[in-house]
Every structure is written in structure tokens, then in C-alpha cells.
Amino acid sequence: MAGFAVVVTLFMFGAVGILCACLLSIVLFKTARRKLNDAGVQAQSLPSMFAASPFLGLGWLVFALLIHVQVSNRLAHQDCGLSGDPFVTLPNGYEVGSHNTYDGYLKAPGATTDVPVAGDGYVRSIISLHLDGDKFSGTQYDFNTSSVRRFTFDTKTETFASSPEGPITWSAANDRSQLGDESYWVVYRKYRHRWPNYLLLFLIVGGEVAIALRLRKVWLTAVSRV
Structure with missing residues (x-):
């Protein structure tokens, strides 16, 4: 039953994550298109890039969790904290x-x-x-x-x-x-190691910040060409 509870919990968080990504995607797409039009910038792909960024961030979160599982199991020799068999x-x-x-x-x-x-x-x-x-x-x-x-x-x-x-x-x-x-x-x-959790936090924050900085750079480059 505990293993099933873990699956249900992951499914619920995944569904919420996808829903939030969809809503944020719509907001970013409309905001980017409006601001580009106001600035007189012709960059058709830029709103789509902003619209895709929430899903890229969600994908990075999943990737970071998969890394966390492998690091916990193979290097720390313990469960990842999301297992029904800790x-x-x-x-x-x-x-x-x-x-x-x-x-x-x-x-x-x-x-x-x-x-x-x-x-x-x-x-x-x-x-x-x-x-x-x-x-x-x-x-x-x-x-x-x-x-x-x-x-x-x-x-x-x-x-x-x-x-x-x-x-x-x-x-x-x-x-x-x-x-x-x-x-x-x-x-x-x-005897449970804590450092895999810190590594997971570093991966999540580092990846999401990198995505945000890349979008900022693309935006500033497009605006500067006006």
C-alpha cells in the first residue's frame, strides 16, 4: 500500500506541475507577444520560446529527480526519499x-x-x-x-x-x-545521508536559473535590435 501511495503522490504532483506549466506558458506567451508588439520588435519565434520555457523547466525538474535517484542508490547507498521501500x-x-x-x-x-x-x-x-x-x-x-x-x-x-x-x-x-x-x-x-538532498536542490535551482538567464539574454538581444 505504501508503494501505491508513493505512485499516487507522484501522479498528483505531476498533474499539478503540468497544469501549472500550461497556465504559465499561456501567460508568458501572451505577455511576450504584447511587449514585443509594443516595442515594435519582429521576432515570431520569441513568444513561442517563452511559452515552451515552463515545460523545459518541468522537464529539468524530472531530470534532476532521476539523477537524485541514481546518486542516492549508487553513491549514497540509500533510497531517494520517494520510495515505498526505504x-x-x-x-x-x-x-x-x-x-x-x-x-x-x-x-x-x-x-x-x-x-x-x-x-x-x-x-x-x-x-x-x-x-x-x-x-x-x-x-x-x-x-x-x-x-x-x-x-x-x-x-x-x-x-x-x-x-x-x-x-x-x-x-x-x-x-x-x-x-x-x-x-x-x-x-x-x-545513518541517512543528507548530501544527496543538497545536490538535488543545487541541480534544481541551478537548472531553473540557467533557463531563466538564457531567456533573459534572448529577450535583451531581441529588444536591443530595435
């Missing part, structure tokens, strides 16, 4: 994330999470999580017994050990995993 890579190489935003997990490099809540190189259904040296510890929800159990995971030997804590509903366990002070999201946020 994850970060810790300094020890382990990945901490959440499948579909609600299923917290940790896994060793190259490991794959599976149906059991704990398996070869991974632990799933995490509620709380701590990293102390070479060991992960915390709690997880056990679907087989509808209860919480404590666990430890040794990153050197990849051995998993657990002990029961007590019964709990899935709803209560999920609330603790999402909002608790010791939630695995605390670890996620602690």
Missing part, C-alpha cells in the same frame, strides 16, 4: 530498511529477506533496534505466536538468537515500530 546502508555494510514502509528489516550485504521473520543473514518484522559494536539487538513481532520476542544478531558470525517477551497485537506492535522511541526508524534516520 533503506540505508550502515558503516558496517548492513542494510536497515522497511519493506512497504511497515516491515522493518536488517540484512547482511548480499542477503535477501524471505518469509520467515529471521533467516540466513537477515531479520525481519523489527520493532525496536540497537547497534552495539558487532551486534544488533532489539525486538520483533513473531507472526506465528502473535507476540514480541527479543533478539540479538551477531554481524561477525551472522548468528541469530531470540527469547519470548509477551503477547501483543499486530496493530500495537506496528505502532511501536513506527512511533516508538527505540524504533528501527531511529537507526534509519541516524
Whole structure:
């Protein structure tokens, strides 16, 4: 469901962006044509160029976001912030994330999470999580017994050990995993890199300013020829 929510959100923002680009395009086209006529400038292509600029700006925004996704995944080794399956890579190489935003997990490099809540190189259904040296510890929800159990995971030997804590509903366990002070999201946020967001901001601002400056230069050149 979280992945679907992300798609819907992107679709909504995309639709709003296209609508705003259309309206701005019309305004720029009419404004440029009127001002050119008032100045006695004969430049038939200039109003069309201004009309196309909002779509060029929107296209650059999409391009910058695609770059952001690749930089986040390949260089920062984390999700881009728009994913239904967020994850970060810790300094020890382990990945901490959440499948579909609600299923917290940790896994060793190259490991794959599976149906059991704990398996070869991974632990799933995490509620709380701590990293102390070479060991992960915390709690997880056990679907087989509808209860919480404590666990430890040794990153050197990849051995998993657990002990029961007590019964709990899935709803209560999920609330603790999402909002608790010791939630695995605390670890996620602690090790999440911020620099890809700054790079994205630089790309967006730099590209949009470059488009605006180019239009300004073309406009001044056309007006100066009168």
C-alpha cells in the first residue's frame, strides 16, 4: 500500500506541475507577444520560446529527480526519499530498511529477506533496534505466536538468537515500530545521508536559473535590435 501511495503522490504532483506549466506558458506567451508588439520588435519565434520555457523547466525538474535517484542508490547507498521501500546502508555494510514502509528489516550485504521473520543473514518484522559494536539487538513481532520476542544478531558470525517477551497485537506492535522511541526508524534516520538532498536542490535551482538567464539574454538581444 505504501508503494501505491508513493505512485499516487507522484501522479498528483505531476498533474499539478503540468497544469501549472500550461497556465504559465499561456501567460508568458501572451505577455511576450504584447511587449514585443509594443516595442515594435519582429521576432515570431520569441513568444513561442517563452511559452515552451515552463515545460523545459518541468522537464529539468524530472531530470534532476532521476539523477537524485541514481546518486542516492549508487553513491549514497540509500533510497531517494520517494520510495515505498526505504533503506540505508550502515558503516558496517548492513542494510536497515522497511519493506512497504511497515516491515522493518536488517540484512547482511548480499542477503535477501524471505518469509520467515529471521533467516540466513537477515531479520525481519523489527520493532525496536540497537547497534552495539558487532551486534544488533532489539525486538520483533513473531507472526506465528502473535507476540514480541527479543533478539540479538551477531554481524561477525551472522548468528541469530531470540527469547519470548509477551503477547501483543499486530496493530500495537506496528505502532511501536513506527512511533516508538527505540524504533528501527531511529537507526534509519541516524545513518541517512543528507548530501544527496543538497545536490538535488543545487541541480534544481541551478537548472531553473540557467533557463531563466538564457531567456533573459534572448529577450535583451531581441529588444536591443530595435
